[in-house]
Amino acid sequence: MDNGSRQIINASGNVTVLGASLASRASVAAATEILDHFVEMPELHRQASQVIANACKAEAGCVTSCAAAGICVAVAATMTGDDLARIETLPDTTGLKNQVVIQRGHNCHFGGGVAQMVHLSGAQTIEIGSVNRAVGYQLAGAITSDTAAGLFVVSHQTAQVGMISLVEFADLCHAKGVPVIVDAASECDLEVFLQQGADLVIYSGHKFLNGLTAGIIAGRKDLVRACFLQHIGISRAMKVGREGIASTIAALDRWSGLDHAKINEQVAARTETAFSRLQGISGLTTSVEPDPTGNPVSRVRLKIDAEIIGFGAEKFRRLLAHCSPAIHLRSHDSDQQSLLIDPSTVTDEEILLVAGQISRLLSNPAAISLSGELPLPPSENLQNWPDPPPYVAVGID
Numbered sequence: 090m091d092n093g094s095r096q097i098i099n100a101s102g103n104v105t106v107l108g109a110s111l112a113s114r115a116s117v118a119a120a121t122e123i124l125d126h127f128v129e130m131p132e133l134h135r136q137a138s139q140v141i142a143n144a145c146k147a148e149a150g151c152v153t154s155c156a157a158a159g160i161c162v163a164v165a166a167t168m169t170g171d172d173l174a175r176i177e178t179l180p181d182t183t184g185l186k187n188q189v190v191i192q193r194g195h196n197c198h199f200g201g202g203v204a205q206m207v208h209l210s211g212a213q214t215i216e217i218g219s220v221n222r223a224v225g226y227q228l229a230g231a232i233t234s235d236t237a238a239g240l241f242v243v244s245h246q247t248a249q250v251g252m253i254s255l256v257e258f259a260d261l262c263h264a265k266g267v268p269v270i271v272d273a274a275s276e277c278d279l280e281v282f283l284q285q286g287a288d289l290v291i292y293s294g295h296k297f298l299n300g301l302t303a304g305i306i307a308g309r310k311d312l313v314r315a316c317f318l319q320h321i322g323i324s325r326a327m328k329v330g331r332e333g334i335a336s337t338i339a340a341l342d343r344w345s346g347l348d349h350a351k352i353n354e355q356v357a358a359r360t361e362t363a364f365s366r367l368q369g370i371s372g373l374t375t376s377v378e379p380d381p382t383g384n385p386v387s388r389v390r391l392k393i394d395a396e397i398i399g400f401g402a403e404k405f406r407r408l409l410a411h412c413s414p415a416i417h418l419r420s421h422d423s424d425q426q427s428l429l430i431d432p433s434t435v436t437d438e439e440i441l442l443v444a445g446q447i448s449r450l451l452s453n454p455a456a457i458s459l460s461g462e463l464p465l466p467p468s469e470n471l472q473n474w475p476d477p478p479p480y481v482a483v484g485i486d
């Protein structure tokens with residue numbers, strides 16, 4: 090099995106380990122074009138700032154190498170402001186406010202740890218509350234003269250109940266003069282978080298925007314300026330090239346011209362297709378579930394009855410990922426015997442293939458033969474890298 094050439098069907102959404110998204114023609118063309126000549130980088134960044142400002146209804150914007158870098162750079166900006174000497178001495182934070190308050194239920198792992206991205210800048214994280222509960226007085230009590238920023242994470246990976254809302258979080262931070270950074274890497278609404286009180290908001294350029302690998306920071310002009318200036322400091326080690334900036338500009342232009350209502354309908358139709366084709370299978374219960382953070386996508390949830398099927402959700406998702414073509418489902422709660430089909434990263438043809446393969450395997454699980462224990466999908470199996478991951482033949486009679 091050559092993983093390099095196996096066809097991959099991504100029904101799990103914009104996940105980094107599978108390449109995040111398909112790059113739009115517009116963003117690729119913009120990158121190709123700009124790579125042909127020299128530019129003045131601050132000028133290009135300035136153009137990007139205007140495009141981001143328009144798209145996000147912000148004062149200014151800055152392109153970073155990715156959203157994870159955006160977290161680090163935004164935190165750095167709240168510590169140093171536009172003081173070049175300070176910028177050049179990070180991650181040494183001696184004499185600076187260097188604490189970032191975050192709700193414990195927001196301190197999640199998106200493929201990398203949010204806290205680690207903060208720590209990269211030299212800042213410390215101060216967690217408030219418990220994994221399932223945080224309240225305003227805990228936040229107010231944690232803000233001191235050492236607080237550089239409040240960090241608010243919007244993601245399905247965070248606790249979805251019991252947290253302080255962004256509006257209240259921002260009010261409490263602002264009452265003490267503390268700026269609020271929102272990590273909205275996977276969110277599609279480019280305006281709402283600034284409206285709700287964020288001073289800086291971070292998006293990914295290569296998730297729903299279908300740009301090349303990049304991140305976007307939008308918000309208050311003085312803070313965005315301080316983000317931009319980090320390129321003479323720590324963000325030199327996470328530099329975005331001119332191709333990343335040009336492709337992000339093109340991706341935002343494209344996004345503003347898309348017929349979102351029509352695209353949302355097409356995505357919803359794929360959900361409906363998968364849902365309707367997975368009815369009446371013994372041991373499988375399906376439901377349609379809206380995105381937990383309000384993105385315009387509903388996913389099909391598959392509940393596996395391991396007693397009836399003979400194996401659980403984790404084994405099933407590994408099975409699908411070892412088939413050819415490989416099918417990747419959204420599987421962060423496979424330990425709850427649950428998997429999700431994400432219709433936003435597949436084509437109309439692929440959703441039929443996905444539903445067809447799931448139906449075929451679960452309708453007759455006895456027909457599946459394996460040559461050994463199923464290891465993690467090759468995309469997640471780093472055990473022997475750079476040697477190939479373990480091979481398991483999946484036979485279907």
Ligand SMILES: *Cc1c(COP(=O)(O)O)cnc(C)c1O
Nearest residue numbers: 155156157199244272274275293
């Ligand atoms: C994907 C994601 C990131 C990282 O985004 P990149 O652009 O891939 O670095 C950060 N935070 C959250 C909540 C994410 O979902």
